[in-house]
Structure formats: C-alpha cells, structure tokens
Amino acid sequence: MANWENYLESNKSRFLDEMLDFIRIPSISALSEHAGDIQRAGEWVADRLNAAGIEGVRILPTNGPPVVYGEWLHAPDKPTILIYGHFDTQPVDPVDLWSDPPFEPVVRDGRVYARGSSDDKGNMLIPILATEAMLKAEGSLPVNLKFFFEGEEEIGSGHLPATIDSHKELLACNLVVSADGLQWREDQPSLLVGFKGLCALQIDVVGPNVDLHSGIYGGTVQNPIHALVRLLDSMRSPAGDVLVEGFYDDVVPLSAADREQIAAIGHNETEYREQLGVDRLFGEPGYTALERAWVRPTLELNGIWGGFQGEGSKTVIPSEAHAKITCRLVPDQNPNKILEQLSAHIEKYTPPGVKISTTPKAAPSPAYRIPDDHPGNQAAYAVLEEVYGKTPYYTRLGGTLPVCRLFLDKLDVYTVTFAFGLEDENAHAPDEFFRISSFEQGQKAYCKLLERLSEQAGL
Amino acid sequence: MANWENYLESNKSRFLDEMLDFIRIPSISALSEHAGDIQRAGEWVADRLNAAGIEGVRILPTNGPPVVYGEWLHAPDKPTILIYGHFDTQPVDPVDLWSDPPFEPVVRDGRVYARGSSDDKGNMLIPILATEAMLKAEGSLPVNLKFFFEGEEEIGSGHLPATIDSHKELLACNLVVSADGLQWREDQPSLLVGFKGLCALQIDVVGPNVDLHSGIYGGTVQNPIHALVRLLDSMRSPAGDVLVEGFYDDVVPLSAADREQIAAIGHNETEYREQLGVDRLFGEPGYTALERAWVRPTLELNGIWGGFQGEGSKTVIPSEAHAKITCRLVPDQNPNKILEQLSAHIEKYTPPGVKISTTPKAAPSPAYRIPDDHPGNQAAYAVLEEVYGKTPYYTRLGGTLPVCRLFLDKLDVYTVTFAFGLEDENAHAPDEFFRISSFEQGQKAYCKLLERLSEQAGL
Numbered sequence: 061m062a063n064w065e066n067y068l069e070s071n072k073s074r075f076l077d078e079m080l081d082f083i084r085i086p087s088i089s090a091l092s093e094h095a096g097d098i099q100r101a102g103e104w105v106a107d108r109l110n111a112a113g114i115e116g117v118r119i120l121p122t123n124g125p126p127v128v129y130g131e132w133l134h135a136p137d138k139p140t141i142l143i144y145g146h147f148d149t150q151p152v153d154p155v156d157l158w159s160d161p162p163f164e165p166v167v168r169d170g171r172v173y174a175r176g177s178s179d180d181k182g183n184m185l186i187p188i189l190a191t192e193a194m195l196k197a198e199g200s201l202p203v204n205l206k207f208f209f210e211g212e213e214e215i216g217s218g219h220l221p222a223t224i225d226s227h228k229e230l231l232a233c234n235l236v237v238s239a240d241g242l243q244w245r246e247d248q249p250s251l252l253v254g255f256k257g258l259c260a261l262q263i264d265v266v267g268p269n270v271d272l273h274s275g276i277y278g279g280t281v282q283n284p285i286h287a288l289v290r291l292l293d294s295m296r297s298p299a300g301d302v303l304v305e306g307f308y309d310d311v312v313p314l315s316a317a318d319r320e321q322i323a324a325i326g327h328n329e330t331e332y333r334e335q336l337g338v339d340r341l342f343g344e345p346g347y348t349a350l351e352r353a354w355v356r357p358t359l360e361l362n363g364i365w366g367g368f369q370g371e372g373s374k375t376v377i378p379s380e381a382h383a384k385i386t387c388r389l390v391p392d393q394n395p396n397k398i399l400e401q402l403s404a405h406i407e408k409y410t411p412p413g414v415k416i417s418t419t420p421k422a423a424p425s426p427a428y429r430i431p432d433d434h435p436g437n438q439a440a441y442a443v444l445e446e447v448y449g450k451t452p453y454y455t456r457l458g459g460t461l462p463v464c465r466l467f468l469d470k471l472d473v474y475t476v477t478f479a480f481g482l483e484d485e486n487a488h489a490p491d492e493f494f495r496i497s498s499f500e501q502g503q504k505a506y507c508k509l510l511e512r513l514s515e516q517a518g519l
Numbered sequence: 520m521a522n523w524e525n526y527l528e529s530n531k532s533r534f535l536d537e538m539l540d541f542i543r544i545p546s547i548s549a550l551s552e553h554a555g556d557i558q559r560a561g562e563w564v565a566d567r568l569n570a571a572g573i574e575g576v577r578i579l580p581t582n583g584p585p586v587v588y589g590e591w592l593h594a595p596d597k598p599t600i601l602i603y604g605h606f607d608t609q610p611v612d613p614v615d616l617w618s619d620p621p622f623e624p625v626v627r628d629g630r631v632y633a634r635g636s637s638d639d640k641g642n643m644l645i646p647i648l649a650t651e652a653m654l655k656a657e658g659s660l661p662v663n664l665k666f667f668f669e670g671e672e673e674i675g676s677g678h679l680p681a682t683i684d685s686h687k688e689l690l691a692c693n694l695v696v697s698a699d700g701l702q703w704r705e706d707q708p709s710l711l712v713g714f715k716g717l718c719a720l721q722i723d724v725v726g727p728n729v730d731l732h733s734g735i736y737g738g739t740v741q742n743p744i745h746a747l748v749r750l751l752d753s754m755r756s757p758a759g760d761v762l763v764e765g766f767y768d769d770v771v772p773l774s775a776a777d778r779e780q781i782a783a784i785g786h787n788e789t790e791y792r793e794q795l796g797v798d799r800l801f802g803e804p805g806y807t808a809l810e811r812a813w814v815r816p817t818l819e820l821n822g823i824w825g826g827f828q829g830e831g832s833k834t835v836i837p838s839e840a841h842a843k844i845t846c847r848l849v850p851d852q853n854p855n856k857i858l859e860q861l862s863a864h865i866e867k868y869t870p871p872g873v874k875i876s877t878t879p880k881a882a883p884s885p886a887y888r889i890p891d892d893h894p895g896n897q898a899a900y901a902v903l904e905e906v907y908g909k910t911p912y913y914t915r916l917g918g919t920l921p922v923c924r925l926f927l928d929k930l931d932v933y934t935v936t937f938a939f940g941l942e943d944e945n946a947h948a949p950d951e952f953f954r955i956s957s958f959e960q961g962q963k964a965y966c967k968l969l970e971r972l973s974e975q976a977g978l
Contacts, residue, residue, distance in 0.1 A: 090831030106727035151833050154730070195854040215831050239757025260832045269796030271613070273947035274819045275715065278847050279759075279811035280791075282801035285820035285842075286755060296745060298870065300738075310960075332739075337728030342741035342872035352738035360733045361744035362835050363826035368843060371712040371759055371882040372549030372674050373719045374610050375845050375945055376821050383744075386834050388737050394716035411757065459734025459834075488835055491942065 063197035064507050067191070070499070075189050075503075076167075076496065078108070082147075082181050083174045086163040089125060089148035089215045095360065096310045097283075098211045101147040102126035105209050108185070112192035114207060120227060122221030125211030126276065129230065132191070133204045139519040140204040142231060143461055144475065145239035146213035149176035150488045157490035170496050173510030177494035179487035180240045183479045184209060185237050190506035202514035206233055210463070213240065216258065216331030217462045224470045234519045235436045236467045237509070241477030244453050246495070249444035251437055252477040254456035255464060257389035257427040260420065263288070263375025263406065265366075265381045267414045271378040278407050282413025284381040291416065292383055294409045295359060300343045302359045302387075304405045307398065312391045314347070314355055322350050325453050335484075353454035359386045388458050425462035428475075430494065435518035436476035443508045449503060465471070478509060522656035527648070527959070532610045534962075535566070535626075535955065536650050541606075541640050546623040548584060548607035548674045551626045557626065557670045560606040561585035564668050567644075571651035579686060583678030584670030588689065589652070592663045598978040599663040600969070601690060603922055603934065604643025604698035605672035608635035608896075609947045616949035629833045629955050630643060635955035638946035639699045642938045643668060645958065646698050649965035661973035665692055669922070672699065675717065675881030676921045681697050683929045693978045694895045695926045697970070700936030705913050705954070708903035710896055711936040713813065713915035714846035714923060716886040718858050718866045722747065722865065724825070724840045726873045731836040741872025743840040748874065751842060752816060753868040761818045761846075763864045766857065771850045773806070773814055781809050784912050794943075813915035817847045843880065847917050854883030884921035887934075894977035895935035906960060937968060 068075075087101035088094040097367060100117055109117045114130035125148065133140070152162040152175050160166045167176035173181065187207075194201050208231065210220060231242045240454040244250035270276070297303055327350045333341050343352040352358070366381025368374035387398055403418055410416045430437065432454055444452045464475040480502035486492040513519065522864075527534075546560035555977040561578055564587045568576045573589035592599070611634050619625045624633035629639065653660050667690065669679060683690060685874040703709035726743040727736070727923055731805065786809045792800050802811040811817070825840025827833035846857055862877055869875045889896065891913055903911045923934040939961035945951040972978065 065939050080698055090829055090833060092830065148732070151827065151829055151831075153827065153829065157730075258734075258834075260834075267797060270945065270950075271616075271948040273820060273918065274817075274845055275717075275847060276942055276946070277795070277812065277918065278819045278845075278917050279802045279817035280793055280800055280808040281797055282799075283819055285823050286751070289748040289751040289820070289823070290757065292745070292748040292754075296749075298749065334730070335921070336736070336740055338726060338740055338872055339874075340741075342738055343738045351741040353736065356738055358733075358738035360737045360742055360834075360836055361748070361826065362733060362833060363828050363837070364744050364748070364840065365819065365824045365828045367822035368610065368612065369824045369841075370549055370610055370612065371551065372610075373843065373845065374549060374947070375717075375719075375819075375823060377819055377820070381823065385834065386733055386737075386832065388734060413797055413799050415798075441899050457734065458737050459732065485737055486729065487735070488833070489730040491729075 064193040065504065067193040067197040068503050072500065076343040079172065079182055079185055079499065080165045082185060083176050084163055087148050087176070087211065088151050089212045090151050096429055098125045098148055102128050102211055105147050108188055109207060112188050112193065113195040120220045120223060121133040122223045127210040127223050128207070130207040131205065132201055132448050134205045135201060137369050138203045138514050139245040140206065140398035141513055142206040142208055142233040142236045143187045143239060144208050144236055146180050146210045147184060148211045148214050150179065150214050152319065154490065159491055170494060171493040173491060173493045177490050178481040178485040178491055179492065180213070182499055183481055184239045186265070186480065186502040187506045190503045193503065193512065194507055202511050216425060217262070218423035220463060224466055228471065231471055233471065233473055236473055236475035238461060238464065238475050239479050240461060241479035242457065242483060244455060246482065247448065248450055248457040249448040249452040251441055251444070251452045252457055253432055254429045254463040255427060255461050256458050257393060257395050257425045258382070258386060258422060258460040258462070259389065259395040259424040260386040261387065261399065261402055261467055262339045262419045262421050263383045264417050265414050266379065268377065268379055271379050274375040274377045277377055281377065282411060283377050285378060285415055287382040288366065288383055288409040290411050291406060291409050292361060295405065299345050302357070304359065304401050306401045307357065310392045310394065311357060314351060319351070319357060321454050325350065325455065353458045355390055355394055358388050360386055362386055369497050384519060388460065391427045391429055393427065399424060423462060425460055426465055428461065428464040428468065430474045430476065434474050435516050437473060439509060439512040439516045440476050440478050441513050443505055446508065447505045523652040524963065525698040526652040526656040527962050528747040531959065538631065538641055538644055538958065539624045541644060542624045542635050543622055546607050546635070546670065548671045549608050549610050557584045557607055561587050561670055564606050567647055568666060571623065571647050573650065579682060580826050581682045581688060586682050587668040589666040590664065591660050591844045594660060597662045598693040598795045599665060599975050600972055601665040601667055601695045602646045602698060603667050605639050605669045606643065607670045607673050609638065609673050611938060613949065616875045618950055627693050630950045630952040631955060632950060634951050636951055637940040637944040638951065639672070641953035641958055642940055642961070643698045645939065645961040648963045649962045652962065653966055653969065661970050663772055665690065675719070675884060677882035679922060679925055680929070687930065690930055692930065692932055695934035697920060697933055697934050697936040698924065698938050698950055699920060700938035701916065701940050702909065703940060703953055704941065706907065708911040709911055709914040710900055710903070710911050711916055712889050712891055712913050714887045714920050715855050715917050716852060716884045716922070717881060718848065718854040718857065718883040719845040719881040720843045720861055721878045721880050722844065723876050724873050725838065727836065729839055733834040733836045736836055740836065741838050741870060743873055744837060746870040746873040747825065747840040749869050749870050750865060751820060754864065758804050761816070763818065763860050765860045769853065770816060773810060777814060778810070780913050781813060784809065786915065812917045814849055816849050816852060819845055821845055847919065848886050850886045850888055854885055858883060880964040882921060884919055885924055887923040887927065889921065889933045889935070893933050894975050895933060898968060898971040898975045899935050899937050902964055906964045906965065928944040
C-alpha cells in the first residue's frame with residue numbers, strides 16, 4: 061500500500077468531519093444575502109489549502125465572488141495540472157421538502173445529506189485531501205499543481221472570464237482537471253466528454269398599475285398571468301419542439317457515431333421513467349431521452365409566479381407576472397444569438413395590453429466538447445478502469461460547466477472532468493446527498509490520476 | 520335637524536375611532552391562521568350591537584366562521600328589514616406594495632387606509648351607528664330591524680346556506696339591505712341591480728416526484744410549468760373569448776334595454792384605461808368594457824406559481840406547478856355546471872407526462888338580479904337622490920355577493936345594496952382605503968332609509 065493510501069485511511073474520519081464543516085457554510089450564490097457566506101466559504105478553502113501544504117494560497121481579486129488560488133510547482137519536467145471546483149451552492153427552496161435543514165449535514169446510511177454535499181463541496185474537497193496525503197506521506201507531488209476554486213458556478217460564472225483574462229500567466233497549465241462532474245453509477249465509471257451551454261432569462265409582465273379586484277375589473281383588461289401563459293406556450297410545440305425562430309439553425313446534427321456512443325450505454329428508459337415517477341417521458345420527437353438530455357438543445361421553464369398563492373381564493377387580477385427560462389445549448393449554438401432570438405420571439409408574441417421586459421440571468425455560455433482520445437482523457441480512463449475494475453462509458457451532460465469552455469478559449473487547454481457525484485444525488489433538489497464511499501474512493505483515484513498524468517504522453 | 524342627526528354629529532370622532540379599532544383585527548378569512556381573528560371580529564361586532572341598543576344579540580352556531588345576529592322588533596305594522604354585512608377581509612399580499620402595515624389604519628387626507636376599511640368593515644359599521652343614533656336620540660326605530668353579519672364573504676360564504684336554512688324563522692323579513700356594495704362616485708349615487716355569480720378552482724400539476732436539475736433531466740420529462748401554461752392558454756382565445764366548451768351556453772343575451780341602461784352611465788373608457796395605466800383595454804370582442812365587467816361572464820387567472828421565484832437563476836424542473844382560477848358568471852349560468860365544464864376541459868387538455876388535479880375554492884354562487892323598480896329600490900333611490908342631490912344610476916357589479924342570491928332562494932326576499940364604498944378604494948389590492956366623508960354621509964343616509972322604508976308601499 062502506498063504511503064498516501066495509509067494516510068488517507070488513517071485520516072478518514074477527520075476528512076469527513078472537515079467536509080461537514082465546509083458544508084455548514086450556506087454559500088448560496090443566487091441570493092445576495094449570502095454574499096458573506098460565499099466569502100467565508102472561500103476563506104475556508106484557502107485555509108484548507110494551506111493546511112494541506114499547498115503554497116502561494118491567495119484569494120484572487122475579482123469584481124464578483126472570490127476565487128481561491130494555490131499552487132505546488134516543484135516537479136520540473138512534469139506537466140502542470142490545474143484543478144478546478146466550486147464552493148458555492150444552489151438555493152434550497154422549496155425548503156419544506158427537505159427532510160433536514162439543508163445546511164445542517166446529516167450522516168445516514170453512508171451518505172451525507174445536505175445542500176452542496178455532492179455539488180460540489182464534497183467533490184471539490186477530494187483533490188485537496190488527495191494532495192495533502194501525497195505531500196504529507198510522500199513529501200512531494202508527481203506533477204505540478206495549481207488550484208482554482210470559484211464561488212459563482214451555480215449562477216453561471218459571470219466574473220470568471222475577466223478573472224482568467226487577468227491571470228493568464230498564473231493559470232497557465234497543460235490540462236485542467238475538474239472536480240465538478242459525475243460518475244455513471246456506483247459500480248460504473250464514465251468519462252464526461254461534452255457539456256451543454258446555457259443562457260437564462262427572466263420575463264417580467266406588467267399590466268395594470270395595481271392589483272385589481274377581478275370582480276370589478278375582470279374582463280376589461282389583459283390579465284398579466286393570461287398574457288404570460290400565452291407567451292410561454294408559444295415557445296414550445298405540444299410535442300416538445302422549441303418554436304423560437306432560428307433556435308435549431310446552428311445545431312450540429314447528431315452523427316451516427318454519436319448515436320452509437322450514446323446507445324452503447326444501454327440507458328433503460330423504463331427504469332428512468334419509474335425512478336422519476338412519471339407515466340411517460342416527454343421531449344423533442346425523434347430522439348431518445350438520453351439524446352435529448354445530452355445532445356439536443358432544450359428550453360425549460362424554471363419558475364413562474366404572479367398573483368395569489370395562498371391557500372384559499374383571492375379574486376385578484378395581479379399587476380405583474382413573472383417567469384424564469386433557461387436554454388441548454390449544444391455545439392454550435394451561440395448563447396448570445398439565442399438570447400436575441402428569444403427576445404425577438406417575446407416581442408413578436410407579446411399579447412396586447414401588457415408590457416413585457418426581459419433580463420438575462422446567469423452568464424451566457426456555449427457548449428463544450430473534449431475529444432474522446434485527448435491525453436487527459438486517456439489518463440483518466442486508465443485510472444477509472446483500474447479503480448472501478450470496469451471500462452468507463454463516454455458520457456455527456458445536459459448540465460453546463462461554463463469554465464471548461466473558458467479554459468479552452470482563454471488558456472487553450474482542455475478540461476477533463478474527474479469527479480465522483482452520481483446522478484441520483486439530488487443536486488439542485490431537496491435532500492441532496494453525497495456518498496461517503498465516493499468521497500473516499502475519489503481521494504484514491506485522484507492520487508492515482510496525478511501519478512498517471514506524471515507519465516502521460518502528449519500533455 | 521333631526522335628533523339622530525345631532526347625535527351623529529356629536530359622536531363623529533368616537534365613531535371614527537371605533538372604525539379604526541374594528542379594522543385593527545386582521546380578520547382574513549382565506550387564511551386558516553386567522554381563524555381566531557375572525558372570531559374576535561365577530562365578538563367585536565356583537566359587543567358593538569349591544570352598545571347600540573340592539574337586542575337579542577348572539578353569535579349563531581355555524582360549521583364555519585361565526586355569524587352575528589341582533590334585532591330590534593318594536594315597530595308593529597312596520598316592515599322588518601334585515602341588514603347584512605361582513606367582518607372578514609381579503610388577504611394582504613403582496614404586502615410589500617402597501618405604504619403602511621395593512622392592519623394598522625392610517626388616517627390621511629380624509630381617508631382611512633387599511634385592509635377592510637372599505638370592504639367591508641367601514642361600510643358594515645354604518646347601519647349599526649345609524650341605528651344607535653336613532654335609538655339613543657329618538658328612543659325607537661321607524662321599522663323592525665334584524666342584523667346579520669358574516670365572516671366568510673371573501674371566500675364565498677360557504678357555510679351560509681346551512682346557517683340560513685336552520686334559522687329561517689329568525690331571519691324572516693320583508694327586505695334585506697346590504698351594507699356591502701358601492702356608490703358610483705363621490706358626487707354620483709347608484710343603485711346596484713345585478714351581481715355576477717362565481718366559481719373558483721385551484722389547478723395542481725404534478726410531474727416528476729422531485730425537483731430535477733434542468734441540466735441533467737432537461738428535455739426528457741414534461742415540465743409541470745410548461746404543462747400548466749399550455750393548459751391555461753387553451754382556456755382563452757387570443758382575443759379574449761373563453762374557450763371552455765359550453766361556457767356561454769346558458770348566458771342570457773344582452774338586451775337592447777340592458778345596453779341602453781349601461782350606456783346611459785357614460786363610462787369613459789379612455790379615462791378608465793389611463794387610471795389603470797394600461798395602453799389598451801382588453802376582453803371578449805363585441806362588448807364595451809363596462810358590458811364585459813357587468814354582464815358578460817369571465818374567466819380570470821388569479822394566481823400562478825411553480826419552481827424558482829428567487830432573484831437569480833435556479834436551473835430546476837419543478838415537481839409541481841399550480842394556478843388559481845375564478846369564473847364570474849351571469850344569469851342563467853349554473854356555477855356547478857361551469858365547474859364540471861372546466862374539469863372536462865382540463866381533463867381533455869391535460870398535456871402528456873403530468874397528472875393534474877383540481878380543487879374547487881370558494882362556494883359556487885349563481886348571479887343575482889333585482890328588478891329596477893322593486894319597492895326596496897324605490898326607497899333607496901329616493902334617499903340617494905335626496906342625499907346626493909342627483910339622480911342615481913342603475914349599475915351592476917362584476918363582483919359577487921353570494922348572500923343576495925341565498926336570501927332570495929331561501930327567504931324569498933330581495934336584497935337592496937345600500938353602501939358607500941367607491942370603486943377606486945383598492946378593495947382586494949394594496950393600500951385599500953375608505954373615505955371618512957362616505958362613512959359620515961352613509962350614517963345619515965341609513966337613518967333616512969329606515970324612515971323611508973317605514974312608509975314604503977309594496978314591502
């Protein structure tokens with residue numbers, strides 16, 4: 061057993077306690093009242109890097125949430141790897157659907173239940189702990205390492221482009237390894253080779269200048285909720301195609317090879333459907349559910365509100381109604397162009413008698429694709445195969461990791477995702493959890509990955 | 520000057536203080552946490568009736584909120600008048616749009632600002648004060664009086680049918696006078712001769728069994744918000760017609776006489792539109808705004824909610840989405856039949872991949888119409904003409920006073936509305952207010968009405 065392996069083994073319970081400490085910071089990036097918690101989480105990460113033996117730890121100045129940087133650069137002639145993760149979390153509502161308070165982690169059945177446990181605090185802690193084990197047990201690392209942890213991934217990493225631009229030399233590397241990502245199943249590893257892009261929009265509909273009594277005014281003015289549902293309904297066909305003009309224009313058609321790679325996974329739609337508790341799956345016709353999730357663009361309504369939401373009846377015509385939309389994009393869709401198409405659609409389909417305005421939410425981000433046989437992928441593939449004893453799948457994600465695209469565009473390096481969350485862990489939903497077995501296996505896998513990258517050709 | 524008039528004059532400031540006390544009780548009937556406040560408001564009314572010299576004051580047992588009864592029956596050979604009002608209020612949200620806390624009345628520019636000031640606490644207090652003035656200053660009343668105040672008008676008076684059924688003898692009378700209603704303008708009286716009926720429904724859409732990450736699951740399942748907006752959009756044409764099958768089947772067509780009576784009011788649509796701050800009016804084609812508001816049935820969305828409503832972006836496919844609908848009905852629509860038609864429509868138009876359930880909200884109530892020349896109307900007309908110095912308009916209300924219909928069906932008496940709220944007083948909206956001048960003028964008008972009814976032929 062390697063020295064680092066012994067170290068990981070004997071520090072297990074301390075590492076778990078540290079994860080729980082980290083999770084207790086309610087670092088929700090979408091809500092400005094948590095700005096102080098984002099700051100605290102960044103400082104927690106900086107302290108933890110220092111404790112691990114990482115050097116030059118600092119909080120990079122940005123115009124947004126803090127970015128935490130650290131490095132260990134004493135492996136001459138070896139590649140330099142930049143490790144990425146994020147310490148912000150999703151919001152917690154609807155909070156009444158949680159079994160326990162979201163930021164008071166509960167350990168149950170080998171899992172840690174809490175917001176941020178899987179996405180991404182538990183996962184981003186893994187490479188820090190792996191590094192500590194190697195440094196403390198071996199005295200050195202097999203590669204040069206840089207750490208780069210952000211605090212606004214869940215709202216689209218809007219300030220990262222500028223931060224990366226102004227630290228290009230500091231961040232220069234041969235490969236990025238992302239500690240944000242997924243494995244396929246507890247017993248099945250996977251290599252993520254594609255992410256969707258994203259753009260997000262809030263729609264605000266304003267009608268009469270005050271909420272009106274629907275008995276006195278009903279039938280005389282456009283009801284903002286009616287106008288909103290009409291507008292939103294115009295964006296999608298009954299079958300599930302997006303009807304925004306031009307939406308599919310730049311989409312790279314699905315190749316036979318893509319279809320084969322996705323089909324090879326043997327995704328069981330019945331099982332998937334039953335797991336979600338729906339009587340049928342639904343989406344753009346002509347594609348499997350996995351193809352739709354991974355390589356077809358989508359438009360989803362994430363939130364809607366207006367008027368009375370209490371328990372009884374309130375006979376009101378509200379002054380306002382609102383909705384939030386995100387589009388998940390694929391190569392070669394341009395998120396800014398899609399936002400323009402959405403705005404044009406909204407203008408064209410605005411019902412009479414209301415005013416509609418839109419606000420982009422989250423930073424627009426294009427899709428990302430890494431070649432299957434990239435040297436970083438080769439190293440990750442070998443380690444996953446060794447650790448799991450199984451050939452990894454090549455997978456995609458409908459989710460967005462804007463930073464992959466940023467690193468490619470600005471630092472000219474690809475990002476390999478090497479993370480240990482699973483799809484069933486309720487990321488972005490109530491009762492998020494992270495498996496402690498994944499947490500521990502991930503630490504070993506990271507040590508092996510650094511060793512493998514040290515010898516990897518082509519980097 | 521009559522003795523009662525002196526009494527009203529010298530007790531002005533006490534009466535105003537009493538109105539403020541009454542308003543401070545947050546008796547919101549739609550929210551079950553305010554059940555205790557409804558009870559307190561009922562007790563306040565009972566105490567106030569006793570103080571006025573009313574006899575036999577009691578709280579009638581019901582299966583719902585309390586009903587307060589009182590009587591004065593010492594005018595042999597004179598008609599018996601039952602005075603109606605309600606001491607419950609609308610909810611207060613959106614509470615952040617109020618200039619002051621809704622249940623802390625503020626007196627400003629001759630107005631009392633608070634929830635319930637106009638609808639209906641200020642108005643229902645008027646006949647109590649008028650009665651006190653006559654009893655204390657004259658020693659007797661010119662007619663026999665019964666008082667009947669309820670605490671669930673704002674949620675459709677669901678328990679009133681049973682309460683009236685079991686107290687038919689107690690409530691027997693020659694005419695009901697409602698202290699819930701409206702005048703046309705500060706300087707223009709009106710006689711309300713028709714109310715719309717009402718039925719209300721909540722729609723609950725359930726999709727996946729938990730909120731899903733829209734990146735991971737987007738495009739694979741029906742989004743409950745998409746399903747809801749599709750369903751709701753199917754209920755109304757772009758022009759504003761209700762598309763629920765059978766909705767207009769039983770509607771009594773608008774007669775030429777009705778149109779003339781409504782046109783006589785000289786409703787200024789431009790002024791109305793500007794007051795509401797919209798760039799155009801909107802509704803069922805072929806009718807004026809006032810015709811739509813008064814005599815055409817409507818379907819309005821009163822509330823909608825689902826998914827993320829916070830400030831940023833949360834990329835979720837929510838498990839649920841919800842909406843609240845009310846229909847305002849006209850003669851001869853049957854509210855239960857309309858609810859069935861709505862349910863059939865919802866079943867027919869439920870999009871694939873979600874389950875939809877509906878719950879009726881508020882008690883279904885048919886529309887109400889009193890003959891223009893009813894003896895009660897004749898008396899009210901004469902008093903209004905005298906007090907305002909102007910010929911009253913004959914008006915209708917899109918709003919619903921279910922109790923008018925109940926009294927007609929169960930006690931075989933018509934209800935004359937005799938109340939002093941105005942349409943601009945934000946009933947059901949933030950910053951509701953009541954004019955102190957209306958409060959005072961109303962007290963005089965009630966005294967005169969009782970005198971007039973004492974001599975009215977045909978009752």
